[in-house]
Amino acid sequence: MRGARMVQKVSSTRGFARVAPHVIPALDRAVHRLTRGKVLLSAHMLPGVVLTSTGARSGQPRRTPLACMPEDGGRRWILVGSNFGRPGHPAWSHNLLAHPEAEISFKGRDVPVTASLLAGEERAAAWQALLAFWPPYAAYQARVEREIRVFRLVRR
Numbered sequence: 588m589r590g591a592r593m594v595q596k597v598s599s600t601r602g603f604a605r606v607a608p609h610v611i612p613a614l615d616r617a618v619h620r621l622t623r624g625k626v627l628l629s630a631h632m633l634p635g636v637v638l639t640s641t642g643a644r645s646g647q648p649r650r651t652p653l654a655c656m657p658e659d660g661g662r663r664w665i666l667v668g669s670n671f672g673r674p675g676h677p678a679w680s681h682n683l684l685a686h687p688e689a690e691i692s693f694k695g696r697d698v699p700v701t702a703s704l705l706a707g708e709e710r711a712a713a714w715q716a717l718l719a720f721w722p723p724y725a726a727y728q729a730r731v732e733r734e735i736r737v738f739r740l741v742r743r
Contacts, residue, residue, distance in 0.1 A: 615652030625695040633721060636664060636691040636740075643678075643685035651679040655693075656720050658739075664691065664700070665713055668736035672727035680736045691740065700740040713737050 618626050619637050633654040642649050656665040668680040683689060683702040691698050705713050714737060717724050728735050 612652050616650065619652060619692070623695075624692045624697070636666075636693045638666070638679055638683075638689060638691050640679055640682035640689040641686035643681045649679065649682055651677075653679070654721070655740075656717055657693075661693065662742050664693070664740040665717060666702075666738045666740060667717060667724060668738070669724055669727040670731075670735075672730035674731055674733070676733065676736055680738070683738055688743070689740070699743040701743055702738045702740050705737045705739055710737050713739070 615635070615637070624637070634657055636653055636655045638651045638653050640649050640651070641647070653666055656667075657663070658665060666683075668677050670677045684704060687702045689700055689702055691700055714724075717737070724735070
């Protein structure tokens, strides 16, 4: 338990927010590729997926390793566009808004999904569950003026 608290504390710092977006996704993509989709390094902190979405402008496939909060026994997933508390929404969230049909790799299995942006009471309920699941999301939200996007992915 002490290790988990330390990870939460470090992950909510500005230094982590500055370095993590460059290091963690690159490591995750490399390890995921080398293990043929079986391992995500960051999944040792939080459950994770590799999202394959369609680029909003390019129309090309885009692979992004992301933390997630599984729901309903792994039939649905919540994704948070926190961008590690940096200004601006992450590119993958723009991609999902433009092209909600996507695919994730979860625990080594490819799963076709449809994404929906949560709003209103549905977003508020998911946000409370997310804060209980990973408290550093509150620090990320406090750093930015924008409302962090929250998506629910549902298996197609």
